Amino acid sequence: xxxxDRPAPAPAPAPERKRAAPRGSNSDETTRARAVALVIGPLNxxxxxxxxxxxxxxxxxxxxxxxxxGVAKLMRFVPRSVxxxxxxxxxxxxxxxxxxxxxxVPWAVYPLIAVGLALMVFFPKVTMVIPAPLVSIVxxxxxxxxxGIAVPTVGDKGDLPSSLPVPGLPDVPFTMMESLMTAKLxxxxxxxxxxxxxxxxxxxxxxxxxGFFGGMGGCAMIGQTMINVKxxxxxxxxxxxLAGAFLMVLCIVFGPVVSDIPMAALVAVMVMVSFDxxxxxxxxxxxxxxxxxxxxxxxxxxxxATSNLAIGVVVGSITAMVIFAKRVAHFANVTAHAAxxxxxxxxxxxxxxxxxxxxxxxxxxxxxxxxxxxVIDLTDAHIWDASSVAALxxxxxxxxxxxxxxxxxxxxxxxxxxxxxxxxxxxxx
Numbered sequence: 001x002x003x004x005d006r007p008a009p010a011p012a013p014a015p016e017r018k019r020a021a022p023r024g025s026n027s028d029e030t031t032r033a034r035a036v037a038l039v040i041g042p043l044n045x046x047x048x049x050x051x052x053x054x055x056x057x058x059x060x061x062x063x064x065x066x067x068x069x070g071v072a073k074l075m076r077f078v079p080r081s082v083x084x085x086x087x088x089x090x091x092x093x094x095x096x097x098x099x100x101x102x103x104x105v106p107w108a109v110y111p112l113i114a115v116g117l118a119l120m121v122f123f124p125k126v127t128m129v130i131p132a133p134l135v136s137i138v139x140x141x142x143x144x145x146x147x148g149i150a151v152p153t154v155g156d157k158g159d160l161p162s163s164l165p166v167p168g169l170p171d172v173p174f175t176m177m178e179s180l181m182t183a184k185l186x187x188x189x190x191x192x193x194x195x196x197x198x199x200x201x202x203x204x205x206x207x208x209x210x211g212f213f214g215g216m217g218g219c220a221m222i223g224q225t226m227i228n229v230k231x232x233x234x235x236x237x238x239x240x241x242l243a244g245a246f247l248m249v250l251c252i253v254f255g256p257v258v259s260d261i262p263m264a265a266l267v268a269v270m271v272m273v274s275f276d277x278x279x280x281x282x283x284x285x286x287x288x289x290x291x292x293x294x295x296x297x298x299x300x301x302x303x304x305a306t307s308n309l310a311i312g313v314v315v316g317s318i319t320a321m322v323i324f325a326k327r328v329a330h331f332a333n334v335t336a337h338a339a340x341x342x343x344x345x346x347x348x349x350x351x352x353x354x355x356x357x358x359x360x361x362x363x364x365x366x367x368x369x370x371x372x373x374x375v376i377d378l379t380d381a382h383i384w385d386a387s388s389v390a391a392l393x394x395x396x397x398x399x400x401x402x403x404x405x406x407x408x409x410x411x412x413x414x415x416x417x418x419x420x421x422x423x424x425x426x427x428x429x
Contacts, residue, residue, distance in 0.1 A: 043055055049214075052216070053211050053212075053214055053215075054211070055217075056207050056208075056210060056211035056215065056216065056217030057207070057208050057211035057212065059204075059207050059217060060203075060204040060205065060206070060207030060208035060209075060210075060211060060217070061204065061208065062204070063200050063201070063203055063204030063207060064200070064201050064204035064205065064208075065204075066200055067197045067198070067199075067200030067201035067204060068197075068201065070197060071200075072180055072196035072197045072199065072200045073196060073197070075180045075183075075184055075196050077317065078184070078313065078317055079295065079316075079317065079320040080188075081288075081292040081293075081295040081296045081299070081316070081320060082295060082296075082299050082313060082316035082317050082320055083184060083185060083188075084279045084296050085295065085296035085297070085298070085299025085300045085303070085312070085316055086299055086303065086309065086312060086313055086316070087185060087279075088279065088280065088296070088300050089299060089300040089302075089303030089304055089309070089312055090303070090309065092300065092303075092304050093303070093304065093307065094270055094271075095270075095271055097270075098267045098270055098271060101152065101263045101264070101266075101267050102267065105151070105152060106149075106150060106151055108149050108150075108151050109151050109152070109262075109263075109264045112140055112143070112144070112149075112151065112262060112264035112265070112268075113264045113267055113268050113271075115136075115139075115140065115143075115268075116136045116137075116140055116264060116265050116267070116268025116269065116272075117268045117271065117272055119132060119135055119136040119139060119268075120132045120133065120136055120268060120269065120272040120273075121272070123135050123136070128233065131233075133269040133272075133273065136265055136268060136269060137261060137265045137266070137269065140261075140262055140264060140265040140268075141260060141261050141262060141265060144260075144262045145260060149262075151262045151263070151264060152262070152263045152264075153259060153260055153261060153262055153263060154258055154259050154260070154261045154262075154263065154266070155256075155258075155259025155260065156263075157263075160251045160252075160255040160258060160259060161251055161252060161255075162252060162255060163252065164248075164252065165213040165214050165215070166213070167212045167213050179199055179200070179203055180196050180199060180200070182225050183196055183199045184196075185225075186225060186229055189229055190229065190235055192235075228240070228243060279296070291320075291323040291324075291327065294319070294323065295316055295319050295320045295323065296316075298315060298316055298319050299312050299313065299315065299316030299319075300312070302315045302316065325354075325355075325356040326356065328351075328352055328354075328356065328357065329354075329356035329357040329360070330357075331350075331351040331352060331357070332349065332350070332351030332352060332353055332357035332358075332360070332361065332381070333349070333350050333351055334347055334348070334349050334361065334364040334365070335347070335348045335350075336348075336366070338371075339371075342371055343371055343372075343373060344371055344372075344373035344374065344375060345370050345371055345373075345374055345375070346375040346376075346377055347364075347365065347374065347375065347376050347377065348377045348379075348380070349361070349376060349377065349378050349380070349381045350380040350381055351380075351381055352381070352382055352384060353378075353381055353382065353383050353384060353388035353391070354384040354385050354387065354388060355385055355387035355388075357388075358385075358387045358388040358390075358391040359387070359391070361388075361391045361392075361395070362391050362394050362395055362398075365395055365398070365399075367398045367399060367402060367404075368402065370399070370404065371404075372403070372404050372405065373404070373405055373407075374399055374404055374405065374406045374407070375406075375407045375408075375409060376392070376395070376406060376407070376408045376409070377409055377410045378408060378409070378410045378411050378415065379409070379410030380410075381410075381415075382412065382414070382415055383411070383414075383415035383418050383419055385418075386422050386426060389418060389419055389422040389423055389426060390422075390426040392408065392419070392423070393423055393424065393426060396408075
């Protein structure tokens with residue numbers, strides 16, 4: 001169900017044919033601003049196609065190894081706000097990649113893009129049987145051909161392959177995260193659960209095979225996946241297989257027809273399907289907590305600034321963890337209940353005790369004014385880490401220095417085990 005960003009092998013040069021910017025140029029790197037493509041441009045430019053093919057095969061091996069080790073399960077720690085930021089940041093990069101197709105072009109390109117966007121918006125209101133992107137591409141292609149409108153086409157970007165590739169070995173000396181984000185997004189859209197380990201291993205195998213056939217390799221492509229899932233209504237992995245098979249047939253059998261598709265049609269499709277429009281709607285933003293919005297904005301800003309999806313996801317996840325820790329830290333409360341005879345005081349502690357909340361715990365006791373007997377009731381609390389145990393030790397120490405006794409009660413089993421194991425063994429505060 002996830003559509004991979006896996007272009008066909010580079011065709012042989014055709015003389016006197018207008019081509020796209022060479023791999024590794026600024027235009028190409030912007031156009032392929034995705035996880036794999038950000039690497040292959042400079043690699044191909046500096047070391048040649050042989051090293052590119054070897055890198056693709058090695059990347060496949062690494063993907064299989066990471067999948068087998070279960071590293072893909074770490075995706076559960078990526079918050080939804082980071083995922084939404086990731087999608088919208090990628091959408092911005094995709095939009096920026098379309099800008100060259102909208103500058104220094106014939107005036108007819110602009111109304112064509114407008115018509116394409118209108119079809120993408122309004123055609124689904126008429127029927128959902130036929131995908132709106134397909135309708136947009138077909139109609140714009142027919143208009144340009146029938147009216148003889150001279151605009152940039154797919155064929156202007158280079159020759160499409162006319163035959164299947166053959167396997168081979170890379171000509172090199174043999175010396176020795178977008179995908180999972182996309183998979184998680186598809187899970188949310190379709191209300192299904194996919195194995196991230198299987199995704200990693202499967203794409204690793206695909207990259208190895210692609211490398212031996214001289215392909216660029218790749219990972220999940222959010223734009224095509226959204227077309228496949230949200231617009232076309234795909235729900236099973238058969239849709240991915242059919243999309244790949246159909247693309248192969250289009251390139252090899254119907255190459256001349258595909259070459260006539262105006263770039264304006266593709267620009268309209270990519271701009272429309274890339275953004276998560278619901279996530280940035282004013283109505284949605286008003287309901288979201290400020291922290292969630294901050295995480296999304298930071299993720300978008302970092303990805304766009306660095307053109308590196310991994311850095312954006314890491315920074316966004318760390319920001320989300322900091323905001324979460326700060327929020328949960330305020331849930332730890334301490335309430336004092338003095339005995340009628342004034343002989344003892346009971347402090348009821350509620351909430352989660354960990355490094356962020358326990359730092360404030362020590363300051364919530366009246367060490368000088370409390371009676372000689374102090375009871376700390378942790379029935380409604382949970383101890384998560386050594387910082388909390390150290391804080392409780394510090395409280396006991398402060399009372400003992402004043403000749404007062406402290407009794408800790410109400411610990412649940414995990415908290416009691418951790419407290420018994422670490423209490424008295426940590427450095428005093």
